[in-house]
Amino acid sequence: AQTVTQSQPEMSVQEAETVTLSCTYDTSENNYYLFWYKQPPSRQMILVIRQEAYKQQNATENRFSVNFQKAAKSFSLKISDSQLGDTAMYFCAFLLASGGSYIPTFGRGTSLIVHP
Amino acid sequence: DTGVSQNPRHKITKRGQNVTFRCDPISEHNRLYWYRQTLGQGPEFLTYFQNEAQLEKSRLLSDRFSAERPKGSFSTLEIQRTEQGDSAMYLCASSPTGLAGSRTGELFFGEGSRLTVL
Numbered sequence: 001a002q003t004v005t006q007s008q009p010e011m012s013v014q015e016a017e018t019v020t021l022s023c024t025y026d027t028s029e030n031n032y033y034l035f036w037y038k039q040p041p042s043r044q045m046i047l048v049i050r051q052e053a054y055k056q057q058n059a060t061e062n063r064f065s066v067n068f069q070k071a072a073k074s075f076s077l078k079i080s081d082s083q084l085g086d087t088a089m090y091f092c093a094f095l096l097a098s099g100g101s102y103i104p105t106f107g108r109g110t111s112l113i114v115h116p
Numbered sequence: 117d118t119g120v121s122q123n124p125r126h127k128i129t130k131r132g133q134n135v136t137f138r139c140d141p142i143s144e145h146n147r148l149y150w151y152r153q154t155l156g157q158g159p160e161f162l163t164y165f166q167n168e169a170q171l172e173k174s175r176l177l178s179d180r181f182s183a184e185r186p187k188g189s190f191s192t193l194e195i196q197r198t199e200q201g202d203s204a205m206y207l208c209a210s211s212p213t214g215l216a217g218s219r220t221g222e223l224f225f226g227e228g229s230r231l232t233v234l
């Protein structure tokens with residue numbers, strides 16, 4: 001079974017600064033997807049960014065980028081120019097690309113607070 | 117496309133009562149998931165449907181929990197004889213098959229149904 005570990009329960013950052021959220025995972029498979037989801041207070045969870053394991057290039061989406069280290073099984077999220085609206089829970093998730101049950105596994109989350 | 121809808125948003129019940137939650141996925145999404153989330157935890161998988169077929173259930177899911185997805189459209193999650201430990205947010209998510217490119221594997225979540233068992 002795959003596991004996802006987020007070792008930072010809480011993080012805080014000043015507005016306009018950069019913050020990095022950590023995620024590690026454990027799998028013996030080679031073909032999979034990794035995701036970061038954002039869950040703002042009292043709102044639904046939405047996808048922030050996605051990475052395919054076979055791609056070496058790190059994914060980027062505007063102010064959000066990842067550092068994907070496949071050998072180390074590490075998948076961190078960098079938020080640049082942090083904004084107050086980035087305050088949320090952030091969840092790292094893992095999904096096998098094939099041969100599995102197509103059920104994403106989530107980490108415990110990191111609560112990010114952006115201070116003005 | 118109005119997104120994933122969950123009802124009720126909040127439910128307070130007494131221990132021992134039955135509760136039912138409903139999820140309306142995005143139209144034509146044939147995969148539907150139920151997750152449970154407690155404070156300080158990530159979403160924990162409960163069960164998964166592809167169309168009307170329930171393909172997987174978490175081994176952590178007790179016999180008091182049952183889910184259906186008649187005709188592969190909306191889904192219901194019923195909890196019988198509720199216990200205080202069932203208090204949680206119940207999340208529904210849907211996903212299409214065959215979604216190519218940058219959206220593959222993405223789950224679309226509802227706002228959740230919060231259950232409080234007194």
